Amino acid sequence: MNSHATDSIEQERRARIILDRAYDAFVEIDINNAIVDWNTRAELTFGWKREEVLGKLLSDLIVPKRHREAQRKDLENFQSQATKKNTISNKQIEFIALCRDGKEFAAEMTVFPVDTGRTINLGAFIRNISGHKIAEQAMSESEEIFRLLVSEVSDYAIIMLDPHGVVKTWNEGARQIEGYTTNEIVGQHFSCFYTSEDKATDKPKQMLESAIKYGRYEEDGQRIRKDGSQFLANIVVNPIYDRHGKLMGFANVTRDIDKGKMANRHFHRLLELAPDAMVVINQLGNIILVNSETENIFGYSKDELLGLKVDKLIPDHSKFLMPHRKRSRSKGLELYALRKDGTEFPVEISLTPLETEQGLLISTAIRDITERKQFKDDLSKQKELFQVILDSLADGVIVADTQGKFLVINRAAKSMTGIDYIDVPIDEWSEKYGFHLADTTTFYPPQDLPLVRAMRGETVIEQEMFIRNANLPLGAWLSVNGAPIEIEEGAGKVGVIVFRDITRHKLTEQKNAQLAAIVESTDDTITSSNLDGTIINWNNAATRMFGYSEEEAIGQSDSIIVPADRLEEETAVIDELITEKERTKRYETVRETKEGDLIPVSLTISPIRNQVGQVIGLSKITRDITENKKAEYTQLALAEELKRSNAELAQFASVVSHDLQEPLRGIAGCLQIIEENYKGKGDGKVDKLVRHAIDGALRLHALIGDLLSLSRVATKEITLQTTDLSVVLDRVLSNLEIPIKESQAIIIRDALPVLAVDSTYLGQLFQNLISNAIKFRADRRPEIHIGAKCENEQWLFFVKDNGIGFKQEFTDRIFLPFNRLHTRDKYPGTGIGLAICKRIVERHNGNIWAESEDGRGATFYFTINVPKGNYD
Amino acid sequence: MINQLEKSMEILLVEDNSTDVFLTEEALASAKIANRLHIVDNGVKALSFLRKQGAYTNVPRPNIILLDLNLPIKHGSEVLAEIKADADLRYIPVIVLSTSSQELDVFKAYNLSANCYIVKPVNFYKFREVLKAIQSFWFTVVTLPS
Incomplete structure (x- = not known):
């Protein structure tokens, strides 16, 4: 720490010595233009002592009042730029300096930023440039060097123009490009390089004005050579000012760019602008051009990419490249690409063949579709799931758009309707698909079809229809619900119907209705009861037979029609029926009417079973057999009568044979004795009478015998x-x-x-x-x-x-x-x-x-x- | 022939109808059949006669019985059955004379061991022929126990 401080003080002491021995005056100002340092040379140059100037504004002190404001602004600008970026270099400012004694002189100030750690101060060396000689010498030296350099440049025509556009200098590049020698062109106006059209629109003049206005002008345009041929040139024009800001002329740099070069330039520019990674490969599959996006996507630098086999980036690239070699474009190939770090990602590539001087090149646009793919995968997964759900539904689902195009028809719908082709106009639906009204024969009016109504925006609830077609020859009943659905806002409505097959239900219903009609219309009494004997069904015939109305009977115990002495019999029969699992039992018994009359009946009892075979009730068919009974009695009586009459007849036969024959024998016998003993002994008439009497008796005997035979045939x-x-x-x-x-x-x-x-x-x-x-x-x-x-x-x-x-x-x-x-x-x-x-x-x-x-x-x-x- | 006539066959006629009795007597007489004809008019009397009971203690034993079936008090078939059940009487031939030609009557009579069944002809001449045939068969052709 201590040594650091010592070093720092030592450095400052040395800097001060250097500054004080410096040939130029040195001042340092803070951001407010206040003087913070002032060396010995400055004391000599301006006549002010260091102690006198510290804290004073520099511009007020050393600049005449008329330039003071402009000079201070210049410094402030420089200072603020210096504060923004550290890299700014020195700046020379020429100005008129003022001395303590009021004398003025031309001075040049070299300003540079001084970073104090807290703020950016400005340091400035100020030199008296009124002594010209030295400066001018140095100037011409550097000018000569520059002139030599420019004249030797051959790729660029570097031409100096005066403020009016007259050529002042001409270099080697200008000679090669434009075809003129220096002697031929210097002193000519530069508009001779332009086409007549450009000259007509005063383009050369506008160009120079633009350069003045914007400080620089650049364009690609046509130029004329000395031999009259045209070429495409890139031209940059810069205005040149002298140290006093006066326009000295223009530097005109012209470059010959051929078509290929120009296309290339455009191409490069486009490559950079493209949102996709652009990779151009040659026929060997080597990368020869890439844009910055390629670096971003793949993680390689441009240098690494150039010359690399494209397969490194897109393994399957060449596979897809081959069929498309023949100049056709191919778009939207989805492939996998590899980043430098080895990770894979999905891409979509488009290939475009390019015919160039280097042969066939392939431009490949590569787009990272990770997100899109993810979205698509999710979407297709969702779609798949949707389809699976639809197909596993027991209900049929059909969705159609307003044009009648089927958007969805699930498996159940197909099997229920038998519809196996779907490109049928709405008006032909009923006929082609076999949609019928409930009467099963009339075609459904197409505009009333539930799907069509749903498409119109109506809601349809449990509409029944009958469908019969080649795939459903027996037909089927459907119950259809329908509704409109708005899929996307503004995209219009679609119709959705959801339906189920109610054929079995319908048939059962019909059968039940028929059965009910039969039960109601039959002359047989049909009743049913549950197992505890409560009557639950009672038909018209039952009312007629027993006298109880349906209202009176239902809910009552069926013992109301069973005479007391028959209750046990009934219970026994029912027990037998249930335990022996018989279908029916029929027996003759007696029933009692509301009035108390007893009716002989034939009773058929059948158990009513539920779906699992349990007996839940009994149905009873009761038939009045009073007439049968009567007939039975009559028949018995008749048979008895017949027997008796047959016996009588037999008795009659016996009577005839004995009792009728006996006296007849007596008559015939006596007559014959008379005939034998007295024939011819009296009147001849007596003989004749006796003869007739005997004949009669004998014939009577024969008749009785035949009658007997006849009766015997009948009775035996x-x-x-x-x-x-x-x-x-x-x-x-x-x-x-x-x-x-x-x-x-x-x-x-x-x-x-x-x-x-x-x-x-x-x-x-x-x-x-x-x-x-x-x-x-x-x-x-x-x-x-x-x-x-x-x-x-x-x-x-x-x-x-x-x-x-x-x-x-x-x-x-x-x-x-x-x-x-x-x-x-x-x-x-x-x-x-x-x-x-x-x-x-x-x-x-x-x-x-x-x-x-x-x-x-x-x-x-x-x-x-x-x-x-x-x-x- | 004279021998046989002198033998004087004993015939028992069981018949309740007097006309028939008369016709039988006439036929036998006109056929000149030598016999002693005993007549009873009911079945009970017939059995008494055969067993020499009551009024009939001094009557001869008949060689042949002419039995009418249609008898009062005791029917002819009952009389037949009793005769054939009686060890003492059963060998006396019983000729059933009946006006009935019914098969059942015929069958019943033979079943009760009647020796023969004859339907009485209405024609008197035929009746006389029948009696002649009976006489010649039973009294001359066959040998009866004495």
Whole structure:
């Protein structure tokens, strides 16, 4: 510390000595122009002692009153500039100095800043320049050196002009560029370098004026050489003043710049202005030009970048470069770039090929898109998420803009609507997509579609529509909500619809409505109750049957219609139904009406199960079976009656056979004894009377016998047995052997089937028919054909003869009992045979009929049903 | 022939209808069938006769019985059953004479061991033929226990 202080004092002492021995006067002033130092030479030059001037204003002391203000300003300006930047160098100021004795002299002041650590003071050496010689000598020396230097410069034409523009000096560069020798041009006006157009607009003069006005003028423009050829030149003009501020002339520096050079300059300027990193590479991929932005982005300096392979910056650059070599531009390639520190970042590059003298160059604009990329990634992530959410929604979502373009149609929407193409004009939506009104057949008016309404700005709530198209041939019901949404302010509205498939709901609804209608309209009483017996449904028929209205019944216990003695039965049935998991139970029971009447009913109870199969209630269908019961009783009574009447009939038959025949035998017997003992012994008339009486008695006997047979066919049980009818026919023909022989009848017989029949009756049937055929024979030899064929699960039998036949009109009468077509004398018989035949066929569930023409034979047909499986 | 006639067959006719009794007597007489005809008009009497009970202690044992089924008090089929159940009487041939041609009646009679069943013909001449046939068969063709 101590030594420092000592050093500092020592330095100041030395500085003072130097200052006091200095050839020039030295003053130091503070920022207020107040004198803080004043050396010995200053005392000698101005006549003021150091002690006298300290604290006084310098300008007041040494400058005549008329220059004082200007001089002080100059100093202040210099001082303030010095305060702003430390680098300012000295400044020479010439002024008129004033001495203590009032004498004035030309002085030159060299001013420089003195940093005191607190403020910037000014130091100034002041010299009396009234003694010219020395100064002028020094001046011409330096001028000569400068002139030599300028004359040897060949790249630039350096021309000195006088204040009017006349050429004063001419250097080597001017000769090479302009083509004139010094002798040819000195003394000429510089406007000879300009084109006639420039001269016409007085450009040379304006140029000089601009130089004066702005202190400097620069331009690139056309110039004319001595040989008349034009060239592009860069021209800088500076005005030159003498030490008194008088215009001495102009320094005109001209540089020849060819087109390439000029383009280059422009190019460089543009490169620097570009917001992107610009990298120009040659065909080898080496960087030959970069701008400052490249340094900023990649972290390399310009020197490091030049000559570097572009791959160092953008690894994939060459890959993308290749296809674009052929002069086409390519924009917006997104690649990754590497900084000097090895970090990666996303860039977008644009390549532009440049044809130059050096061959094909590629200009690459590189933009750091880290932020944009981040934004884009976020956006696409968001979009993806949005899509995933949309597609995982069970509801369909469609968004369309006002032109009807689908912006969004999610997965559910596609599957629900079957829409798989979306470029359809709004007016054709209903037809192409199959949108229908609720009637399922009318196309939805396009302007009323929920989506269209939403697009118009309306809100749609739970609009039902039916959709049917090629992808949904069965159709589907949709419930649609719609609303307009404003996506961006001022960008207009879009329509959004959100919908769900309500087909199942709709079908259930329809089914329920149908069921309800059926339940209400049916004549069957349908009620339901929950498990504790509370009535929850009661249809119209229930009201009619029981007398309780729906309002009265619902909520009541269903025991109101169950007679007290049937309650237990009901509970047992329900328990069984639930525990045995049966679908329904049906049983007959009794119900009680509001009036207390008892009704016999058939009751069908079904459990009502919920979705998990638990029984939650019971449905009951009650049918009034009063009529059934009545019918049942009637039927029973009828059957009983029938039984009794059959028994009576059997009794009757027995009575007929015994009690009716016995007296008849007595009558006939007695008459015959009379006939035998007294014939021819009296009046011949008596014999005749006895004969008629006997005939009558015998015929009565035959009639009673036939009647008995007929009643027996009607009442006797028939026994169906598998019977070979050929065998039956054999027996019949053998029974009729005698009449066949006597009549010489020809019998033709086809094969007959084996059927389940009563063989006794069938025998009797055949026998009656065949004996009739013999009995009613014509004059010719009888021919009787017996046959059968199977038709429509029936066997059709026939007995055909060539006898006398009968008129077709009698065909029905002949089957009635005791009906005869002929006299007894000609064809004996009681007329009961065909009636018996009819009975026998009917008891086999068949039919019998006859076809005939009078005198041309007759055919009797009868059918026997074939009980399944009994014939093979 | 004379031998047989002299043998004088004992016939028991069980018949309640007097006309039938008359016709039977007439037929037998006109057919010249030698016999001693005993007549009872109901089933109870028939059994008494056969067992020589009551009024019938001195009657002969019949060689053949002509039995009508339609009898008062005791039906012919009951009489038949009792005869055939009686070890002492069962070998006497019983010829059922009935006006019924019903199968059931026929079946029942044979089931009760009737020796034969004949439907009485209404025609008197035929009736006489039947009686002749009975006489020739049972009295000459077959051998009966004595």
